[in-house]
Amino acid sequence: MTNEVDAGPGPDRARGRDREATRKRILDSARELFTAEGYAQVSSRRIAAAAGVNVALINRYFGAKRGLLAEVIAEEAVFPKIFEGDRAGLPRRLAEHVVYRSLGEGTPLQRALEHSASDPDLRQVHKERVKSAILEPLAAFIGGPDAGTRASLVVSLLLGVGTLKRVESGGALLDHDPADLVDRLTAVIAACLEGGPAR
Amino acid sequence: MTNEVDAGPGPDRARGRDREATRKRILDSARELFTAEGYAQVSSRRIAAAAGVNVALINRYFGAKRGLLAEVIAEEAVFPKIFEGDRAGLPRRLAEHVVYRSLGEGTPLQRALEHSASDPDLRQVHKERVKSAILEPLAAFIGGPDAGTRASLVVSLLLGVGTLKRVESGGALLDHDPADLVDRLTAVIAACLEGGPAR
DNA sequence: CGGTATAAGTAAACAGTGTTGACTTGTCAA
DNA sequence: TTGACAAGTCAACACTGTTTACTTATACCG
Numbered sequence A, B: 001m002t003n004e005v006d007a008g009p010g011p012d013r014a015r016g017r018d019r020e021a022t023r024k025r026i027l028d029s030a031r032e033l034f035t036a037e038g039y040a041q042v043s044s045r046r047i048a049a050a051a052g053v054n055v056a057l058i059n060r061y062f063g064a065k066r067g068l069l070a071e072v073i074a075e076e077a078v079f080p081k082i083f084e085g086d087r088a089g090l091p092r093r094l095a096e097h098v099v100y101r102s103l104g105e106g107t108p109l110q111r112a113l114e115h116s117a118s119d120p121d122l123r124q125v126h127k128e129r130v131k132s133a134i135l136e137p138l139a140a141f142i143g144g145p146d147a148g149t150r151a152s153l154v155v156s157l158l159l160g161v162g163t164l165k166r167v168e169s170g171g172a173l174l175d176h177d178p179a180d181l182v183d184r185l186t187a188v189i190a191a192c193l194e195g196g197p198a199r
Numbered sequence C: 001c002g003g004t005a006t007a008a009g010t011a012a013a014c015a016g017t018g019t020t021g022a023c024t025t026g027t028c029a030a
Numbered sequence D: 001t002t003g004a005c006a007a008g009t010c011a012a013c014a015c016t017g018t019t020t021a022c023t024t025a026t027a028c029c030g
Helices: A019-037 A044-051 A056-062 A065-074 A090-102 A108-115 A120-142 A147-168 A178-193 B019-037 B044-051 B056-062 B065-074 B090-102 B108-118 B120-142 B147-168 B178-193
Strands: none
Touching (some): A019 A044, A019 A056, A019 A065, A044 A056, A056 A065, A065 A120, A090 A147, A090 A178, A120 B147, A147 A178, A147 B147, A147 B178, A178 B147, A178 B178, B019 B044, B019 B065, B044 B056, B056 B065, B090 B147, B090 B178, B120 B147, B147 B178
């Protein structure tokens, strides 16, 4: 076997075979298969076979198939540069993100979500991810009164656009002129962020 | 457990065999369980048990479990009274619908929409349903240029709010004052419907 | 250098899923 | 009364994720 002994940094306390390398192989295979075919469509045994390891190792290293998914997802950055910039430009940055990223190809995670959004495991992981990686940072960034509600409205729109895209699969949103769509979404997102007591 | 299987009539040996009645029992049990727990969480055997029926009958009558869900969601009216009224009041009516109906219990169709992507066949069903029962009526009602795009934005918001509600499970949207939420949503929906040529 | 503790890796089973085909049984028309 | 045929049943199939008891390789220690 090709045993790339990477005695790198940290506690290299791996006895026996290379624990970290095996972990990584499972993770790589899982990411690849989840991205290509979706979470629910890929079985644990198939991931194990692709990684060249025994099935039981998935549960040994990741607790369960869900844990494997959680780790794959946790690797990805959600909003790369959304929070870099001033508050006033936030709606436009979000709109551009939606149109040019979410609406287009999407990230590996998004594609996995589109394939198997019905799976309870995936929903659970997605749920936690949305909260900690999107909702809470966004609420903190916009600040002000009712920041949580405002952020929820924005995230609703973002999630909904993704959902509709996969439901429509080539409908009005995808056919529409992207630049104009950005303008429209910017206005809508701004509307989500405004409003409130001074109604 | 309100599982009264044999309250009088039933496909036991006593009563005669009634194809339509049996079909309906399966459908009723499925709708109830899907609504309460979701599609993936409910097994065929559980549906059959709740209906007091053999498992194989599900596939006999509905082809497969997915066919059962397709029939459940096909029964529902989506927007009962949204299109009764003037165009100006549409945003508010939609907002009220979201806050007082979608945000509450949630219908099987709504759940199905959120879960639709996992099954290709089901996806097709939902796609047509969203288009013919929501998107197209809405687009026809609002009229004007880019009606399809405007309608898509609105539907995105509606779908997203439903999704986020489940994701948050008692977060900002549910805790927020309903009347104020209606006001906010009215403004956002109006923003979805406006915009366009004046860019 | 050899033994051994210990972790990595394995095999097989478990309980569950959706689905299928062969079977039995009830009902109704001839 | 008796077939015919549909309605309903049963057991099995091929999967799934997960767990348990087991084997095996290796890094440390005497």
